Amino acid sequence: MEIRSTTDKDLDVFVDTVHAAFGRFPETPVEGGGLWWSALEMDRCLLALTADGRPVGTAAEHPFELTLPGEAIVPVAGVTAVGVLPSHRRQGVLSTMMRHQLTALRARGDFLSVLLASEAPIYGRFGYGPATYTQRLTVPRRQAALAVRRARTAAGAPVAGSDNDSVEVLRRAECGEILEEVYDRYRRAQPGALSRPHRWWALRAGQPPISPEPRYVAVHRDADGVPDGYASYSIGESNTLTVDETIATDDAVFTALARFVLGHDLVSQVVFKHVPPGHPLRWQLADFRAGQVSDDMDWLWVRLLDIPQALTARGWFTDGELVLDVDDPFLGEHGRYLLTVREGKADCIPTDREPDLSLDVRDLGSVYLGGTAPSTLVRAGHIRAHHPSAATLADALFRADRPPHCLHWF
Numbered sequence: 001m002e003i004r005s006t007t008d009k010d011l012d013v014f015v016d017t018v019h020a021a022f023g024r025f026p027e028t029p030v031e032g033g034g035l036w037w038s039a040l041e042m043d044r045c046l047l048a049l050t051a052d053g054r055p056v057g058t059a060a061e062h063p064f065e066l067t068l069p070g071e072a073i074v075p076v077a078g079v080t081a082v083g084v085l086p087s088h089r090r091q092g093v094l095s096t097m098m099r100h101q102l103t104a105l106r107a108r109g110d111f112l113s114v115l116l117a118s119e120a121p122i123y124g125r126f127g128y129g130p131a132t133y134t135q136r137l138t139v140p141r142r143q144a145a146l147a148v149r150r151a152r153t154a155a156g157a158p159v160a161g162s163d164n165d166s167v168e169v170l171r172r173a174e175c176g177e178i179l180e181e182v183y184d185r186y187r188r189a190q191p192g193a194l195s196r197p198h199r200w201w202a203l204r205a206g207q208p209p210i211s212p213e214p215r216y217v218a219v220h221r222d223a224d225g226v227p228d229g230y231a232s233y234s235i236g237e238s239n240t241l242t243v244d245e246t247i248a249t250d251d252a253v254f255t256a257l258a259r260f261v262l263g264h265d266l267v268s269q270v271v272f273k274h275v276p277p278g279h280p281l282r283w284q285l286a287d288f289r290a291g292q293v294s295d296d297m298d299w300l301w302v303r304l305l306d307i308p309q310a311l312t313a314r315g316w317f318t319d320g321e322l323v324l325d326v327d328d329p330f331l332g333e334h335g336r337y338l339l340t341v342r343e344g345k346a347d348c349i350p351t352d353r354e355p356d357l358s359l360d361v362r363d364l365g366s367v368y369l370g371g372t373a374p375s376t377l378v379r380a381g382h383i384r385a386h387h388p389s390a391a392t393l394a395d396a397l398f399r400a401d402r403p404p405h406c407l408h409w410f
């Protein structure tokens with residue numbers, strides 16, 4: 001089998017093959033864009049070909065930025081469009097493509113790759129671990145009251161999300177650059193969030209509110225009229241108001257947008273499609289049981305390609321030392337690293353000291369953004385703690401400034 005990079009000339013065959021792998025037919029272009037694959041960059045796509053040159057597999061990656069704990073922003077490869085024709089499955093095509101892709105990413109200097117998994121059992125073997133999580137929160141309209149006072153400063157003046165702010169409802173088509181700008185401000189401060197390159201907004205590639213499906217957008221502005229949050233929504237069957245995403249540059253803005261959608265007339269329930277687990281909104285509802293959680297699932301999977309570079313790139317919040325013994329069975333590698341954190345920065349060097357923790361690189365991916373406690377993976381039998389305090393120390397070290405969350409679909 002041959003794996004080769006594609007060029008613009010391969011777009012049709014690439015798109016045909018990936019759709020056939022998913023059992024779908026390619027969408028026909030519509031006015032206003034909205035085709036997810038229009039954002040593909042063909043020099044970042046791979047085709048797997050049989051000996052007689054027939055395409056049977058695809059994989060691609062997007063150049064994104066990922067926000068790490070401590071507001072560190074780093075480049076990542078966002079792996080996507082992974083598929084193998086149903087006639088050629090379980091013959092190692094994906095494994096060959098993954099090896100090719102990971103090797104190429106490393107050679108290019110990438111130290112992290114990320115993806116969204118269609119099925120959870122696929123990617124652990126390639127060194128990816130689930131690292132951010134998301135939930136759907138449904139609130140019946142009759143239980144939608146918030147028990148949260150409008151915020152004021154000590155001097156009594158309104159602060160963000162309070163009286164002097166405003167919410168304006170626009171149609172998606174009227175939003176101009178507002179959503180792109182607000183999303184960009186939000187993602188720079190949110191660990192686990194990915195950039196949405198301008199190209200995606202310009203092509204309207206992806207899911208609402210990027211794509212051109214009709215949506216209303218509640219745009220929140222601060223007291224100076226500057227947009228600092230939005231909720232993109234539609235009202236559908238049974239008068240359910242569904243919010244695609246609530247993007248807010250701080251918690252008070254989120255509350256103001258939630259107050260707006262929860263107060264919408266002629267609505268039976270409000271569904272927030274993407275809320276980070278543990279979000280304060282549930283605690284703000286006057287009736288704690290009003291917020292029904294469903295579709296609690298993994299979102300971003302993370303793969304470390306260069307462990308010292310990845311560990312020194314993020315911010316840290318507790319001083320300490322930890323020796324990590326890391327296995328990378330897919331790439332046939334093993335390393336032992338001394339991680340030393342002082343005043344928010346880490347050093348990570350090879351060591352032959354006795355390890356505190358032994359773990360697979362996919363588990364390191366899971367704990368990397370602070371969304372999965374190492375102690376959970378110790379209790380699950382994934383990570384081996386070599387002494388009783390190792391898991392507690394690892395929990396304290398890997399914690400993030402706020403829980404990581406990603407809602408970008410790619």
Ligand SMILES: CC(C)(COP(=O)(O)OP(=O)(O)OC[C@H]1O[C@@H](n2cnc3c(N)ncnc32)[C@H](O)[C@@H]1OP(=O)(O)O)[C@@H](O)C(=O)NCCC(=O)NCCS
Pocket residue numbers: 021022081082083084085088089090091092093094095096116117118119121122125
């Ligand atoms: C997922 C997919 C790409 C796998 O391709 P493939 O060429 O069959 O994978 P491989 O033959 O390299 O499989 C490698 C290993 O992963 C396992 N595996 C692959 N896909 C799996 C799945 N969906 N569920 C569980 N295990 C899976 C294989 O059994 C094999 O295990 P083994 O090494 O123990 O024998 C292919 O089934 C596909 O195209 N599915 C539909 C599209 C899709 O879901 N794409 C992923 C998008 S995120």
